[in-house]
Amino acid sequence: MSTRDSIQDWLATDGLAWLHLAKTLFAAFIAMGIAMRFELPQPRVAMTTTFVLMQPFAGMVLAKSVYRFAGTALGMLAALVLGAVFVQQTELYVLALTAWVAACIALAVRHRQFRWYGFVLAGYTAALIGIPAVTDPNGLLIATLSRGAEVMLGIVCSSVVSALVFPRHASATLAQTLARRQARFASFAADVLRGRLSRIARERRFADFVDEIVGFEATRGFAAYESPAMRSGHRGLAGLNSAFMDACARLHALDQSMKRASIARDALAPFLEELARIFEHDALDVHLREYKATLATRLDFTTSAELLYRFVDDTLRYVSISIGEPSNERMASRYEAKTSRFVIAATFVRTGIVIAATAWFWIVTAWPSGGHAVIGATLACGLSSASARPSKFIAQMTMGAAIAIVTGYLFLCHVYPAIDGFTLLCAMLAPPLAAGAFLAMRPASAGYGIGFCVFFCLLAAPDNRIVYDPDLLLNNGLAIIVAMLAAAIACAVVVPPRTQWLVGRTLAQLRAMAALACEGKLAGLGERFHSGTHDLMSQLRGLLVRRSREHRHALSWMLVTLEVGQAMIDLRHEARTLNVQRFPDALRIAWSTSFARVLRDIAVLFRQPDSGTLRRAISSVVASIIVAESMLDEGHDVRRVLAYLHVVRSALVDPDAPFDARHR
Template identity: 50%
Template sequence: MKRQHAIKPTADSHRQWSVMLPTLSPAIRDWVSSDGLIWLHLLKTATAGLLALGIAMLLDLQQPRIAMTTVFVLMQPFSGMVLAKSFYRILGTVVGTIAALVLGALFVQQPELYMLGMIGWVSACIAAAVRYRHFRWYGLVLAGYTAVLIGIPNVMVPHDLFLAALTRAAEVAVGIVCSSAVSALIVPQRSSLALRRALHIRYTNITAFAADVLGRGIERGEFERRFANLVDEIVGFEATRTFAAFEDPAMRSRSQHLGRLNGEFMDVCTRLHALHQLLKRLRLGGPSRIVDAITPYFHELSGLLGATQDTNTDASRVAAGLRLFQASLPRRVRETRRPLEAAPAESLADFDTAAELLYRFVDEWIRYSETYVSLARRKPEAERRTTGRYVSKTNGFAVAFTFARSAAVMAIVSWFWIATDWPSGGMAVIGAALACALTSTAPNASKMAVQMAVGTVLATMTGYLFTCYVYPNVDGFPLLGAMLAPVLALGAFIASRKLLAGYGIGFSVFFCLLAGPDNVVTYAPDLLINNGIAITASLLLAAIVFAVVFPADMPWLIERIEGDLRAQVVSACMDELPGLNQRFQSSIHDLASQLRMLLTRRSRHRRDALRWMLVTLEVGHAMIDLRNEVARAGYAPALHSRWSSSLVRTCDDLARLFKRPDARALERSLVSVRSATWVAQDVLATVHADRDKRHDLQRILSCLHFIRTALLDKDAPFKAR
């Protein structure tokens, strides 16, 4: 189960409740749209858990508590999230069941070989889950620990394995159906509504951010922090879009439209970063004449963006205002440039590059705004252009590291169980598998495992009270449900808190697993305590291994993910152009998000990783722009003998620089960019009389100049290596 996020009230949820209860006072309405949503989630979770327990008991299944446990593993605030996880849980459960049966058939009464096969299977599933992530993570994790839940209790009694597998599958199915039905039918909180609200907030935030960057400039630390938050939004948007597709046919039919919107948002963010970097360099070392000449345009653009911040986001009005600004911009820039033509070539290149970036930023913002507006229409406009799909990449070493970490934890626990014949050793193995699975994508796996261990201790103590004092004194399911409801709701509440999620997960899952009622309740508090100790010990062992033996922020692992990040510039220089921009940007943001999860907040490694991400995004995107412009200038090779060779050398040297950054590679890249600039200037002088060709060469020169300034930036991480 991925760590759940805090339940955030949305304007869409408020409207749902307002329609249902139009006579409520403003104070009650405010409560309904904030704390009321939390209570609603707790009510639905407890209801689904008790419903699953009751149905499993009615069907006389062997362990109804497994059905209740399933609900707590599945339940999320939004129905689309539950439906997505339920779908993949079914697939994972089927595959895990088959794996348990196959392993049981291959290694009959051979516990050492059986455990070796089980460790390999579970570790492979968890590693694959880390590789594919998002909603697919859940199905792969389920395929691993479902096999453990079925196979471990029956490792020495293989004749019971087939019946146990069928029974467990039925119990899990009951939990899936109940959680999905309650979430989707009882006051459903739609992921699609949350997605629309997120798009609204994102548009407002990027508008305010752009107005600040263009208008007054912001400090490097603040820019990096706010830009990193935008990266997280890009990655989170893809997961939410997937969840929404499970519950809303309209969102499913507009999947390409939403993908294009996210791609255009990435374009806007990247261009805004490029503008920020250029403005910073001009203000720090550029000629005052150039700065004074270009600054009014940025202030005017900032005013256009900032004027709508206090309204309800009239994005169409923003786009209309920017279209007027865009229409007059070329003429005004030419008039501003004429008095500067006597300035040094380097200064004039600064002005031309700033103007070109401004053109591109305005054009991309207009496209983004129009796509955002068209999303609200019943029939969105036809696709203007084909965009590649969002690409998520996980480093192969990170996947192998996850496999080794999970195998090590499970191997230690399994060896101890077999060597000592510990009666509760099987439960310890189950706890170890769950710890490895549930923490596989956690930002701090060791911390989460410790939280789960504390939650397990509380679950064991609560289970002891229920076993000794509650279950013997209740008669009938209604009274049993009344006694369980507060405990179940408490676990769900803690699990919904972002900083306390581990405690809630450990408490909810292991209370149900250890002390959940069955049709025939076994009053064995000693067994309960022994099993609780076994699970707690396995969780603490996992925490130690995660922190000491396999820490996620190991320098060699971070360096390899950073290597993958820098390798995207190699792709920008070498890969085929169709769809390259979308692949490049989505890969960059996805890898940067992984690094932010692995690295401790406010650490030097985290800052270095973010700066590598920024310079990679900056240079790689400029290279894609350069290659697109060169492709349009097909006439240039005939005008200069060194045209093609100079550009190929530039691409090769930049690729080598980002592959193995050092001072020598940096110097070689600067020489190549300068040589390509001289060649482009010669071609520009040749075609100066042709307006269209002149503009082509000016855009190419702007790209080359921007790449050179990025390589020379004193804040770039090249010189730190």
């Protein structure tokens, strides 16, 4: 490799990380300098904002800034209202503030991605402003305005630096991601059609697609902030991701049908091989159109043939949208993220216990640094709420905070007194802050980096008027460490996210998506079903150990939910277009009754899976198949209905399905 190629490779990999690091420090020092020039009380708050806010892409920073601005404004308002209602009533004020913070963090868990941070800021800002007001209620208004100005300054500096200094745009990365995803899907589809992959390998590849689907939604969300073109194409990208979810579900259903019926695989072998070669061809869209045009005339619409046709149809829709062709179909509805209400309630309870216990100890002991302990507990609960392992994340933050206290002590005693001038100040602050920001960029060490940067800025960063009081620094730091350790213990003991009961509730909500396919309104049902199922599985993948028995069990439920749920949606669409008026009255009544039983019993099965509900669901489907077979001479659309009924029946009787008690 030549020197030029090596440089380009470095710029495309490690160079981007160093660029992000330099931009983060630049934004932090600009925010600190402006805050000092305007003589704001605590420039450190502006610095802290930039470290929390900076992201690799301009759209990520702008999206985060919007929600941070809204969350900060809401937190300021809450601090003022609670301070006015509970003036000079310390216990009631702290209790109300605890309830507010716990509610905000619980809502952050419900509304994830960048909306998560808006709710976290609404709670944290109220605590940051309101806790000092417990001992000084007369300074509440001034503290609110000052803190708001400092936070807004950090937001502006982060946004300007990210957008103007060597900006990186998520839209370019999004295009590359889509190209790689389409290539991986085409290769995977060819392997599945040829039967080259084992069951475990197929399941893992489908699970990887879950992460890609959820990650794409996050990227699509903040890319819309970068340019008018991305905002105008926002719904098109949503349709693209929806089409990809449909194609993945169709591929899985086709694969299961081939696995369960060897005769069908042998009969369709020439068509499967032809389609596999098409997926290996560069002009995928052209060849898929030709293949689809001749497929209907070459195949009788048995179950497997119908699934093959629908897979080709959905894949062609996905490829067409990806190359920018206009679609005649209604655009996809909004991606719906799902969070179990039990997870939200557990987060509220856990956060409330931690903050209330810390605040109670502060009040009854008149601890001088107790206010910092409450703020530390609030930060720990808020910043860890998005983690699947909050106790581990808080432990990392605690270690980072401990290192920040030691570093801050050295700066306060030896560095600040020996330097003069803003330039030299920035030069001395750059090495430790760069080290913390570097750690924060890596998922495995993010807790250490965030803990160091946030608490170094809050405890030891310079203000316009530096107070050289090492004892105060150590006392406040010790209070924060104690509070965070208590928060880590609470997160490990009080209904932790990975507890079996809570994971079971999330899994139950995933299964309930099949019930939604049976009972929900048909308009936009496919998009709601797929987005909810994939989002819940993404949460379970974060909670469970990869390749463990529990993870594979959850993945089995996701795949059978996708298979049966998609078949039920297709069945409902076909039944809706079925002209039942041409049937005799007895046959029409028998079909309506049996179909209603199928919808009811499938929904009950996925809500309460056991041997009894499984037998009833199988009986209902078989009864509907018998009725549908008696209508076969009445038209082609009946064969489609019968095909989807066979898909559901084969999924229910599959010995590898998780319905059986031995698998649960």
